[in-house]
């Protein structure tokens with residue numbers, strides 16, 4: 001099974017992705033698309049993003065939830081949630097097929113720290129580009145040099161865009 005690692009994010013014109021531990025916007029269509037794309041697969045996130053999920057969606061249902069935290073011993077694991085301390089170890093284990101996953105798709109769902117720490121491992125990026133500017137305190141890191149756009153679907157106020165890594169041979 002060849003594992004594909006895909007980041008998914010919604011970012012505004014100033015690269016803002018979050019504010020005060022939450023999202024700066026409400027985009028129901030984007031949430032629906034997120035659920036449809038990631039259900040049945042693995043979702044990978046930072047501890048702060050996990051804690052920002054509404055209680056009734058935590059852990060995200062029908063998905064293996066992998067949470068990165070440096071305080072793994074105090075993290076409350078439950079069924080369908082795994083806590084890992086080292087992103088590199090996790091992604092290498094995925095590539096090496098040394099852990100059991102529900103499918104070959106591993107979705108990196110944020111937040112800012114986890115996007116930055118995992119970018120070298122991404123094969124693809126699903127970006128919702130929000131065409132406005134918002135106040136924020138969490139930002140998406142620059143990815144444009146290493147990824148090329150292969151799809152754009154324009155909507156009112158945002159676009160769904162897909163990027164693939166330019167040079168797959170340098171991927172770890």
Ligand SMILES: NC(=O)c1ccc[n+]([C@@H]2O[C@H](COP(=O)([O-])OP(=O)(O)OC[C@H]3O[C@@H](n4cnc5c(N)ncnc54)[C@H](OP(=O)(O)O)[C@@H]3O)[C@@H](O)[C@H]2O)c1
Pocket residue numbers: 008009010011016017018019020021022023045046047048049050052068069070071084085086087109110111112113114115117138
């Ligand atoms: N727009 C979007 O698509 C989108 C998507 C997701 C999230 N967000 C937003 O992004 C914001 C959260 O982002 P954030 O950067 O503050 O937090 P985050 O990336 O969700 O989580 C940060 C936490 O992850 C753990 N962590 C980070 N790097 C690690 C590493 N190298 N090894 C092990 N653990 C590591 C640490 O947990 P411990 O402190 O437990 O050690 C750290 O405090 C929120 O506003 C959220 O709503 C937006």
